[in-house]
Amino acid sequence: MVGIGPGDLDQLTYQARSVLEEVEVIIGYRPYLDLIAPLIVRQTLIASGMTQEVERCQQAVALARAGKSVAVVSSGDPGVYGMAGLVLELLGTDPDIPVEIVGGLTAAQAAAACLGAPLMNDFAVLSLSDRLNPWECIIKKVELAALADLVLVLYNPKSKTRVRQIDEVQQVLLRHRAPVTPVGIVRNAKRGESQVTLTNLAEFTTEPIDMFCTVIIGNSQTRVLGKWLVTPRGYAL
Structure with missing residues (x-):
């Protein structure tokens, strides 16, 4: 889970930028993906709309279980009204999927x-x-x-x-x-x-x-x- 901050790329943390550039798949709300478009080179993008948070996170979990490196994007911080809690709930206690939460400016x-x-x-x-x-x-x-x-x-x-x-x-x-x-x-x-x-x-x-x-x-x-x-x-x- 990656927090992209408020939107300007200069407000993105170094860690968030590094993760987004390295993962294979980036999943998020379409307007948020637009904000990080300059960082997208080879990554597969999966965009969805408002109210589709559960489906978005389910897809991310499925891809991770299939062996893909996946970043679920949240604006601000993923742990503040973001996607971190939902992804962790879906994963439960699954020990096979490593998870990292990358904070952002809320x-x-x-x-x-x-x-x-x-x-x-x-x-x-x-x-x-x-x-x-x-x-x-x-x-x-x-x-x-x-x-x-x-x-x-x-x-x-x-x-x-x-x-x-x-x-x-x-x-x-x-x-x-x-x-x-x-x-x-x-x-x-x-x-x-x-x-x-x-x-x-x-x-x-x-x-x-x-x-x-x-x-x-x-x-x-x-x-x-x-x-x-x-x-x-x-x-x-």
């Missing part, structure tokens, strides 16, 4: 780097996609993160068919945090031209938000310093 890190230093203290990462997890569980986690005064990183914040959830998150957080709490929105973090928006909790849902965005919502200590979003670590200054 969206929370990429977005934080674009914004400044919003994750200097404790934070929580949540996906708002309810395709695999019930919305009732997700919104409860939002409430608990708010009660704990954690900086909140939102993956998959809004899609064409899932538009109301981000508003529910806002309403829950407004019960616990000031309307002026800083919020950063990063579109295409470290992928081409990143777009950074600094706003606040009361207004962030009016900004254009989609599946290419990562939203970081500050806690009671987070503040805006010039163009940067900063959550103090606690050092005496």
Whole structure:
């Protein structure tokens, strides 16, 4: 399993690049394979679409059992909402297939780097996609993160068919945090031209938000310093 990071090839780790150049087969979601196209020379590519994660990993396992060296590609890090867990579940305790998980820069890190230093203290990462997890569980986690005064990183914040959830998150957080709490929105973090928006909790849902965005919502200590979003670590200054 190989994490390709946010998308730009200069954000790809040396290990990930080396593995992708050496394997026989690369399997992944088609848009992710497009991102690493310059690295493809002789490898066999197997692309599939959205919602075909299980079939993709089953095919990878079958090829590995047949003796092929296979890389299953995930954006970001394969162990953060990626394919690592699914592949390991499918393999079970099979001792005959050597497995390596190659980490990558995940969206929370990429977005934080674009914004400044919003994750200097404790934070929580949540996906708002309810395709695999019930919305009732997700919104409860939002409430608990708010009660704990954690900086909140939102993956998959809004899609064409899932538009109301981000508003529910806002309403829950407004019960616990000031309307002026800083919020950063990063579109295409470290992928081409990143777009950074600094706003606040009361207004962030009016900004254009989609599946290419990562939203970081500050806690009671987070503040805006010039163009940067900063959550103090606690050092005496």
